[in-house]
Amino acid sequence: MTTLQLKNIVKRYKSQTVLDDLSLSVADGETLVLFGPSGAGKTVLLRMVAGVIEPDEGQILIGGEDMAEVDAEHRGIGMAFQNFALFPHMSAFDNIASPLTATRSSKDAIAAGVQKVAKLLKIDHVLSHHPKALSNGQKQRTALARALAGSPPLLLLDDPLRNVDAKLRFEMRLELPRLLAAQGATVVYVTQDYKEAMALGDRIAVMSQGRIRQIGTPAEIYLAPADIEIARLFGDPTINLLDVVPKEGPDGIYVELSDVRIALPGMPGAVVGKSCVIGLRPEAIVFTKAGAPGAIPVAVEAETPLNEKTVTLVMTMRKREVLVSRPAGTPGPASGPAHIAVDGRTAFLFDKQSGALIASAAASMTRNGEAA
Incomplete structure (x- = not known):
């Protein structure tokens, strides 16, 4: 051996x-x-x-x-x-x-x-x-x-x-x-x-x-x-990182983006009220129609075709930049107002001060035997 x-x-x-x-x-x-x-x-x-x-x-x-x-x-x-x-x-x-x-x-x-x-x-x-x-x-x-x-x-x-x-x-x-x-x-x-x-x-x-x-x-x-640094190293385009403070409602833990709730299933209750950074991979964000459940209003700033995928830079109501990645050929807005939807099951929460991972919804759900 x-x-x-x-x-x-x-x-x-x-x-x-x-x-x-x-x-x-x-x-x-x-x-x-x-x-x-x-x-x-x-x-x-x-x-x-x-x-x-x-x-x-x-x-x-x-x-x-x-x-x-x-x-x-x-x-x-x-x-x-x-x-x-x-x-x-x-x-x-x-x-x-x-x-x-x-x-x-x-x-x-x-x-x-x-x-x-x-x-x-x-x-x-x-x-x-x-x-x-x-x-x-x-x-x-x-x-x-x-x-x-x-x-x-x-x-x-x-x-x-x-x-x-x-x-x-x-x-x-x-x-x-x-x-x-x-x-x-x-x-x-x-x-x-x-x-x-x-x-x-x-x-x-x-x-x-x-x-x-x-x-x-x-x-x-x-x-x-x-x-956070390791999260940045794995992924292209790089992961979106946004300051948040998780809250808890009747349906569980959530954060808000442009006043729209993003549910975070599998997150521990200890994150509630804590200053965090949420990590959202660009491929876990999709364009959706206005009025659809969880639709978040944004403004499209730029679009970059990258052969197998198209990367779009959008701006939230509070001027926070978010990257959205979709397969090449998939329809999506190239400019102007739009709406995105975020899959909270793929989110990460990091401690704002240290950068250390607090919890990963996908990892938590996988450990619980659910599909990630």
Whole structure:
């Protein structure tokens, strides 16, 4: 079994603490995505696991064994980093084959292994080329292929799809989970793309300033982000955040937008009268007719078509901006007065002062066995 455990890891560069008392565990065969903005410490953490740099404090255990005295080449790790790190004097084929060659595999087994992963990554036509003749996207795919070719028990992948084109990136989001599952490897995958994190991760660890701020399944992160900043990171367009004070009526807890009540089923009574920020995802808001139940009057300020969806900026009666997202081709007003309806079952409530999540209606209803 190949598990990964990090215990109280600290890494400092002069006066800057890059990793601050960080702990996490990755189960055998699990894909854990490290997600967060640039400078969060994701790549430093990956290089530390690989043995390229050493922690100032803490333990790294692979398969239960402490790596403190184990050199990088003896850790049984496959790696693909942002800077490619290809051997310049070797062809793409030989670069990919290097881990297979190191295990003294037969020529036929090496050729078959290289061709299989190269075809998947669509670089089988450039296997004879040296790195200087490859595009950045081809270099990145070659580095990824080399990491995969040896079927290592632990894979460290540092944003391996960053430089590939949009079409291949989309295809790889579908293909990589199947490939990784087939190999049975334990994977730590770094990305700044939330869609990639949601598509590839069994769990996601959200990092910021050298700490893990939340860890959970993609559904847990999306339905119950730990704070406002994490809620902002997951979603495009970004989540709407509005100051509110929840109230309680005969039909339960609600908030008001342009004097129209938005019911918040599943919210705890403790939120009543508390200064909060409500989070409403743009896709949970729809245009509706005047006079329809829950219709909120707004003024349409701008509309932006974004291929698969159309994003509309509207203004409430009290001049609060709200983004509304709908599938491309769906009818909706492009200007002037309009009405929207909000699905309170998808709302989040955050503490106004700390930004921490107080409650998520969707998560609460899911725990209660209701459809979210």
